[in-house]
Amino acid sequence: NAGVTQTPKFQVLKTGQSMTLQCAQDMNHNSMYWYRQDPGMGLRLIYYSASEGTTDKGEVPNGYNVSRLNKREFSLRLESAAPSQTSVYFCASSQDSTYQPQHFGDGTRLSIL
């Protein structure tokens, strides 16, 4: 059971380049999320998708866009990467109940030079 799969695992970009982080889950979950984690700041929500066909901004959405391609896949796009976006990015998924926890992928380490 793969759970939540993220690609790539590592990426180095130059300022101004664009890229898309991919995320797929095989748990038939309705809700999916993108977080970034920076030292000393904990996980911060970038965007989330409560169900297929919907997306909403989280705490730190500026500089990012998302696409909920289908129930399984939720991608995060950086249109013009900036050094401030250097971080570890985690994708997560959950059932659509208030009481259900989120399950995480193993992260993408992104460096912007």
Place this chain on the structure above:
Amino acid sequence: RKEVEQDPGPFNVPEGATVAFNCTYSNSASQSFFWYRQDCRKEPKLLMSVYSSGNEDGRFTAQLNRASQYISLLIRDSKLSDSATYLCVVNSGMDSSYKLIFGSGTRLLVRP
């Protein structure tokens, strides 16, 4: 004030010790509470959900105090493998129940 606050630690304890972590949250409308564990350079993993009546899973006991808005995690008989960062997690409230707020974590070091 942060929505979820934790003592960053580190807590440095010998094997076999009992250690407790506390966490406070600011939104009285929060409905769901969890403890996650995160190893260095790894993803957060669910340790346990926290229920109003308190719950136990082996050496781990979680408790919730809604009146005081705090959550605790007790680890008994600490193992070397318990060394990790423990994240307190709370859902953000009635109007956005899917959104979880993560504390910055409490680091635990268990020494031989």
